[in-house]
Amino acid sequence: MNKNDICIISLGCAKNIVDSESMGQVLQRDGYRLVAEPKKAGVVVVNTCGFIGDARDESYTILGELAAGKRKNQLIIAAGCLTQRYREEVASRIPGINGILGTRRWMDIAQVVRALQRQKPGETLYHLPETPDSGGEVEGVLRATRQAGSAYIKIADGCRRPCAFCAIPLIKGKPVSRPTDSIIHEARILQESGVKELVLIAQDTTDYGSDLGIADGLAKLLEQLTSEVPDMPWIRVMYAYPGYVTDRLIEVMATRPQILHYLDIPLQHGHPDTLKRMKRPHNLGWVRNTLTKMRTAMPDMSIRSTFIVGYPGETDAEFQALLDFMEELKLDHAGAFPFSFEPGTASESLGDPVPLEVKKARLEQLMLTQEQISLGCNQAQVGRTLDVLVEGVGDGITLGRSYRDAPEIDGLVITAGDAEVGQFIKVKVNGAMAHDLTGTRLD
Ligand code: SF4
CATH class of the missing domain: 3.80.30.20 (tm_1862 like domain)
Known part of the structure; x- marks a missing residue:
């Protein structure tokens, strides 16, 4: 486990994933390395969701599991919406947490990691400066x-x-x-x-x-x-x-x-x-x-x-x-x-x-x-020809989305055969289900 390897776990909506990505870029720019496996990371950042009760429960469960399986000298930071609103409750419910970072200060993540790496173990670091909003551009960091x-x-x-x-x-x-x-x-x-x-x-x-x-x-x-x-x-x-x-x-x-x-x-x-x-x-x-x-x-x-x-x-x-x-x-x-x-x-x-x-x-x-x-x-789509952006390929089937479907929340267009992920194909729709369409590839 390298102390400068960091795993970011993103919970909640796409807006939170954008913040997680931006935090990752800030950390990489400061010389940290991102890893996918929490077990292999010196620092685990959980970008929590606090929108509704179910989302809060999920955030607490994941933080609790990470704290329970925490390795010696590993640091856990709770960031995001839940911590912005329920800072003390997060720290008291999950005793293994080392740092609390509010969603309005996502751009300070590297500063928080550095401070935690310097401070004595056992103390919880709160980083929730009074900030009226969560706006903020960081040069060179994509939102x-x-x-x-x-x-x-x-x-x-x-x-x-x-x-x-x-x-x-x-x-x-x-x-x-x-x-x-x-x-x-x-x-x-x-x-x-x-x-x-x-x-x-x-x-x-x-x-x-x-x-x-x-x-x-x-x-x-x-x-x-x-x-x-x-x-x-x-x-x-x-x-x-x-x-x-x-x-x-x-x-x-x-x-x-x-x-x-x-x-x-x-x-x-x-x-x-x-x-x-x-x-x-x-x-x-x-x-x-x-x-x-x-x-x-x-x-x-x-x-x-x-x-x-x-x-x-x-x-x-x-x-x-x-x-x-x-x-x-x-x-x-x-x-x-x-x-x-x-x-x-x-x-x-x-x-x-x-x-x-x-x-x-x-x-x-x-x-x-x-x-x-x-x-x-x-x-009503049967018979139409749609441009489909390919999202996944496997077992002889291609999954993609037409303009009618947003990522993750709407349906898919399913065709037989292979295609390149991230490219467009033309599909003639020949079947409809409640969520998804099926069709034949034309090009
Ligand atoms: S207050 Fe909440 S539900 Fe209403 S527009 Fe804003 S984010 Fe959406």
Whole structure:
């Protein structure tokens, strides 16, 4: 075990993976070596997730396992969202942890490792300076993570929305948009390294530029990106906020061929009263109009959303209204979560009155409803020829994604035969399931 070998374990969402990648680059620049196996590392960094109860439980379990199997002189650092909010609890629940680093100071990871290597064993080092946000550019460090032919790129961090159930603004602080020039510079680097799909992420991509005084910032960013990085074949936008998908954004998406006709727009619910209690936009007319505008401008538009079931006060009638809304919208993809009680958020005073078994039953019913809707959307693809970005090959089968599917969360296109990972193939769709499509390769 070399004391300068570091293993980073990333939990949670793609935004956290980007932070882990950036921490890895900071460490490598300081002379540390990254290793994949925690057992072989002198330092193990766990970039935790603290978004909801299940994610926190997973973070505690992994930290606990690592602490239990810790080798002599090995150092464990808990970083990320969980530690930003629950610093003392993390240290007291997992006694073997040596260092606590808040998510807002991910860029200080090498400094924390050096300090830990110098200090006496047995003392816990806390590195959570008062920082209002988690923004921050480190020269030469990419805010992106690559997987096969795709790369997630962070365009902003933090959130100013008031969603009553969400702890992210408490964890991440106010939104900080990255300079457009930095994003374009990184997009060029990624394109030159062979990336074919750039996936734009932030807590709320449609808020991009608000802190920089840029109106309609996401649309303007996409215009600049497509003009200045014209060889990036696919650009995908995730996490749009209802009410902020502007006419200009729709026009840019419809007229710039690099931008995929795909949008992830978490709606969270389909009943205005539930949405009001969630402190979310509750104008369902806006949702209907905006989806119509998008589908008129881009008839092949693929839309994803996320919903919460069992929010405090959700009646049977409100839940039914959500199912009816989903039937009406016919979204290509949807995910759902049972409400997770988060102390300190605006919904705390509402408690968690919907019983767990009701939440589970509603979740199952919602997912069954969406499965039928997704199946219908997929069946409508049969006969189409799609460009598919290859993600994996094995046992005579190729797995890839078309523009309709975002990495990790949506479906796949399955074809027979081999292809090169990270390259495009043309596939004629001949079969549809609820999540995936099958097809024949044409080239
Ligand atoms: S938009 Fe709402 S749900 Fe999303 S990160 Fe911000 S506060 Fe949380």
